[in-house]
Amino acid sequence: MSSPASSQHSNDGLPSIPGCDTIIDLAVLKGEALKAKVLKLVQVLFPEWAEGVESIQIDRVSGALTNAVFFVNAPNKSRLLLRVYGNGVDQIIDRENELSWLARLSSLNIGPSLLGVFGNGRFEQYLPSTTLTHEDMCTPETSQRIASCLRELHDIVTVYPFDPTKDHLEVWSNIEKWYKVVMTLLPNLMKKSDGWAKILKVYNLERLPFQIEECKKILQKVDSPIVFAHNDTQYGNVLQLENTNELVVVDFEYAGYNPRGFDLANHMCEWAYNYHSEQPAAMNMSLFPTYEEQIRFLKAYLETPSKFDNPAINGVTPESLQKECTMWLMASHLSWGLWGLIQANQSEIDFDYFLFSTQRLNAFREEFAKWSS
Template sequence: MTTVELNNKDNADRAPDHERPSLHFLRPSSDTLKVPTCNTVIDLGTLTHNDLIDKVYAMAQELFPSWANQKEDLSIHRISGALTNAVFFVDARGKRRLLRVYGVGVDQLVDREKELAWLARLGRLNLGPRLLAIFGNGRFEEYVDSVTLNHHDIRDPATSQQIAQCLARQHAIIQIYPQPSSDPTLEIWKNVDKWYGLVKQLLPTLKQQHPDWAPLLDIYNFDRLGGEIERSKRILSSVKSPVVFGHNDLQYGNILKRDDTGALVLVDFEYAGYNTRGYDLANHFIEWRYDYHGAQPAAMTEPFPTPDEQLRFIQSYIDTNDTNATSAEEIRMEMQVWLGATHVGWGLWGLIQASQSQIDFDYFYYSMERLDAFRDELAKWNLD
């Protein structure tokens, strides 16, 4: 659900190969993370802007020795709009890189080592910005001279088809990096099981910190939710939907449009991993319902894509991956079955964020609306 607004594109830099960082820091898993590393931690809660420049300059000297000769070479501009991270443009001597500082508590939600490994792989496949360096609580990424899509853009027919093509190419990565047979569990259920356990632990704290939330949390009945999750797993285990390498958070703020070619680039792979095709399609279509920069950013105020819009997207997906064995209508029906799983995952995620995030976003409303939507979807499958 992270969003990044890319603007102020002057003096952009795509870091040509010969200017990429030296490899003087290597992680043990160097086959996937051959990037410079340091242990610096940036505490945005205590640093002034000048302190931040000092900190970033010191890191730049360690990670990118030839980037900035002196502190005065460096300028930092914070980008508004991130829901789980703080994102900055860092410019030095005509070259720009993206600095991402992880949000407080987000590591409870994200497997950071796995995310970094996938970022490195996707960058090598030219399917996302390259990972340039990592530090104690963040990373540097390649800057892509681009603009971020908005909630209107994803409804544009031509743009929607471009998104489908990008998603199809990412899903096909499973042919290069197949799901390990030793770990067949889908990403959605790994997350739901972990997040459900965290939510159960956090409920007393949430009720104490926000007494006005307590009645709604009690009425929802999270003990009952555990059984409903297991029922949903049983239902979906019988649905045929191929496992792919999913983005799992494909909302408009995670899609860039390049200035030079107009091509789209998917970014923010915090939640990427092995899921079904139906899940990733369902997740993207639900994101049509949000305007994260509107008057009610936490609410599903926008219309769900119409059947024709869904079929147009899916047909472009099929044409890209040459999925001739399945019709667009069959994939559309497959997607609909996975809507509930999408809702319950993000609903639990939202409650965890509500307990700890300092970002101005109504995570509690967001969470309860998604969890209610999960029950609405589950009610359509009256199998018990």
């Protein structure tokens, strides 16, 4: 039985949203049982929407690497988007931070609105749209439009400024947190297969803390302003709206304050992945944007008018920004490499997280060797 809905208040005096502590266990609930459970949940959170609704249709949307995403439909009702969090992702994602940012973005009319939350998931506004493909993301026009989207997100830092006394940079916070988790999971990972055990011994993860500290020292010398960063702008997180063709970035699980160079470099890394190919977890560096493609993307980023009058762009050239991004690549590789090992241990999604992780850790060490020398 779902508990009564309560109002979940966010910081900054933002509007409250309905919430309850119901858990949806996708390992147990299938078919009609899942529909019945979701209908009860909807009745608790959105009684007006549920009025007169006797049954719902649920359609799963593929493509998410940490969540199960569903469309919830009922006759004469607006479609809802239901997101059920994956097993163990609380080791990876700070939900309180994510929900706080979603509320702020809603107040700025950026992205889909957060409608309600429950024990292991949430409901969001459904935006009639199509999700970009890898090919879409890499076309010149779309790439430049993604650059403009990122500029808009980054400039939110002028509305919600970074406060070093209470805020943290996601990149270093995640790397520190995820490394600790990986080391607790290491014995388990070694037992999963002899092949994994051999590779993990070669990686010698015990020496990573030294490399992380050196990486920090190198990147502290890079002048890269702190922005509000999405931190996961892969093509599956960019929608094209049906009515206006406008691009909208969604899924803010990893969002927060970060250096500009990290977020831009992180997006460039996503060019090397096609999650709908025969090898979805494999990083194909032949797809990584060329220097010319990077400059075109960064030129569009710099030329996008700031909605929030962000002065941090003054005096920056596409070429200087490209150098900034290039140096931050190693931090992107490191963070996702650690993320992949955690997922390899716990995720039930059919994706080769171990391959993903080892390729990213290899790329980190290659970049680290380049800059530390």
